[in-house]
Amino acid sequence: MAARVVGRAGRLALVVRSSAVRLQSRLHGSTGLRSGSQANFFPPLEDAMLPSGSFNNRMALITGGGTGLGRAMTATLSQLGAQCIIASRKLDVLQRTAEEISSQTGNKVHAVQCDVRDPQAVSQCVDQIEALTGLPDVIINNAAGNFVCPSERLSPNAWKTITDIVLNGTAFVTLELGKRLIQNQKGASFLAITTIYAESGSGFVVPSASAKAGVEALYKSLAAEWGRYGHRFNIIQPGPIRTKGAFSRLDPTGAFEKAMIDRIPTGRLGTPAEIANLAAYVSSNYASWMSGAVIRFDGGEYVSLAGEFNELRSVTPDQWKLLEAMIRKTKGS
Numbered sequence: 001m002a003a004r005v006v007g008r009a010g011r012l013a014l015v016v017r018s019s020a021v022r023l024q025s026r027l028h029g030s031t032g033l034r035s036g037s038q039a040n041f042f043p044p045l046e047d048a049m050l051p052s053g054s055f056n057n058r059m060a061l062i063t064g065g066g067t068g069l070g071r072a073m074t075a076t077l078s079q080l081g082a083q084c085i086i087a088s089r090k091l092d093v094l095q096r097t098a099e100e101i102s103s104q105t106g107n108k109v110h111a112v113q114c115d116v117r118d119p120q121a122v123s124q125c126v127d128q129i130e131a132l133t134g135l136p137d138v139i140i141n142n143a144a145g146n147f148v149c150p151s152e153r154l155s156p157n158a159w160k161t162i163t164d165i166v167l168n169g170t171a172f173v174t175l176e177l178g179k180r181l182i183q184n185q186k187g188a189s190f191l192a193i194t195t196i197y198a199e200s201g202s203g204f205v206v207p208s209a210s211a212k213a214g215v216e217a218l219y220k221s222l223a224a225e226w227g228r229y230g231h232r233f234n235i236i237q238p239g240p241i242r243t244k245g246a247f248s249r250l251d252p253t254g255a256f257e258k259a260m261i262d263r264i265p266t267g268r269l270g271t272p273a274e275i276a277n278l279a280a281y282v283s284s285n286y287a288s289w290m291s292g293a294v295i296r297f298d299g300g301e302y303v304s305l306a307g308e309f310n311e312l313r314s315v316t317p318d319q320w321k322l323l324e325a326m327i328r329k330t331k332g333s
């Protein structure tokens with residue numbers, strides 16, 4: 001009896017799977033029933049969302065602001081009136097970005113060299129910022145380092161490098177600025193950019209997952225402790241958004257991109273401009289009651305990966321009729 005049930009279930013699974021695969025390949029190539037078409041429902045809007053002038057007379061520090069998502073956040077804040085400071089290791093990259101953005105927005109963008117792993121360099125960077133603009137009202141901890149690697153291949157220095165940039169770097173910048181802001185009785189909005197796997201953990205990016213989880217604990221803790229000084233602390237967890245920095249280190253051959261898009265319910269990657277709008281809102285006075293928040297911004301990828309039954313999206317209506325009939329026939333336990 002048991003064998004008969006297993007046999008029938010096995011045959012059904014095969015039928016379901018092979019017809020789903022046939023349908024998938026007819027519609028969308030070899031994999032991914034849902035990729036592409038539903039993205040039309042979710043077009044990305046690229047223009048700045050907040051009213052112009054929302055950041056007039058405000059200073060914003062964006063670490064890693066010379067490239068990728070940090071650059072997009074800088075462009076949006078600058079367009080909305082902020083004076084921005086971008087900080088990272090490569091001064092030439094920072095200077096190029098700063099010139100490009102300020103020539104487009106008419107607002108000054110300052111470039112300051114800083115390796116966030118070095119607490120002394122961070123302290124000197126904050127000295128420079130104080131001299132250039134005064135202490136910032138908005139701090140975005142966006143700088144990061146990452147690469148995919150089986151954990152058994154990680155050297156101690158590989159572990160240290162990622163955790164130093166992501167966790168210690170964020171802590172050094174946050175503590176240095178926090179202390180000086182407290183001394184000057186000035187409030188500020190702190191935002192950290194983490195990732196959806198800070199919550200779940202993930203194999204093959206273990207130093208990054210561990211460090212980003214630490215950043216989330218740091219920001220939630222300070223949200224509770226430093227509200228009394230006028231500071232807000234929030235976190236954005238982005239899903240995949242194409243940047244050279246991330247994709248060249250996480251999917252160097254491009255082999256995983258299609259499978260990744262297929263599992264995103266909105267059927268596409270995010271865009272830098274979309275996350276820049278969210279970061280601007282969280283950092284603005286429109287969000288002055290938001291603190292300690294963790295905002296997942298991933299097109300639905302996290303819940304899609306988490307739900308055990310989500311693969312049933314590929315079951316066709318005819319197959320559902322069959323499955324339902326089988327389930328209804330079952331009596332007792």
Ligand SMILES: CCCCC/C=C\CC/C=C/C=C/C(=O)SCCNC(=O)CCNC(=O)[C@H](O)C(C)(C)COP(=O)(O)OP(=O)(O)OC[C@H]1O[C@@H](n2cnc3c(N)ncnc32)[C@H](O)[C@@H]1OP(=O)(O)O
Binds near residue numbers: 145146154161249
């Ligand atoms: C299916 C996936 C598709 C894409 C998915 C997209 C989104 C999903 C969620 C994404 C989350 C993204 C999170 C991110 O953080 S992306 C940000 C990526 N950007 C960067 O990493 C920019 C900065 N990075 C760097 O500068 C370097 O890559 C760095 C991190 C290695 C630091 O550089 P440096 O300080 O010069 O360090 P090194 O001296 O080169 O190396 C130090 C140490 O690490 C070892 N190492 C370096 N690379 C590797 C590797 N690829 N594999 C294993 N080990 C590595 C190196 O050998 C050194 O160790 P030693 O023991 O040899 O000294």
Ligand SMILES: NC(=O)C1=CN([C@@H]2O[C@H](COP(=O)(O)OP(=O)(O)OC[C@H]3O[C@@H](n4cnc5c(N)ncnc54)[C@H](OP(=O)(O)O)[C@@H]3O)[C@@H](O)[C@H]2O)C=CC1
Binds near residue numbers: 087141245
């Ligand atoms: N793109 C994506 O899909 C996702 C990105 N994220 C997060 O978004 C943020 C931005 O990533 P993204 O724009 O994609 O990647 P980038 O590689 O473009 O950005 C990383 C930035 O960090 C800076 N940086 C690295 N190491 C240091 C250091 N030691 N000191 C100071 N700055 C440093 C780099 O500048 P420099 O080399 O000049 O130092 C670079 O500008 C990161 O926090 C990342 O974890 C999270 C989830 C998904």
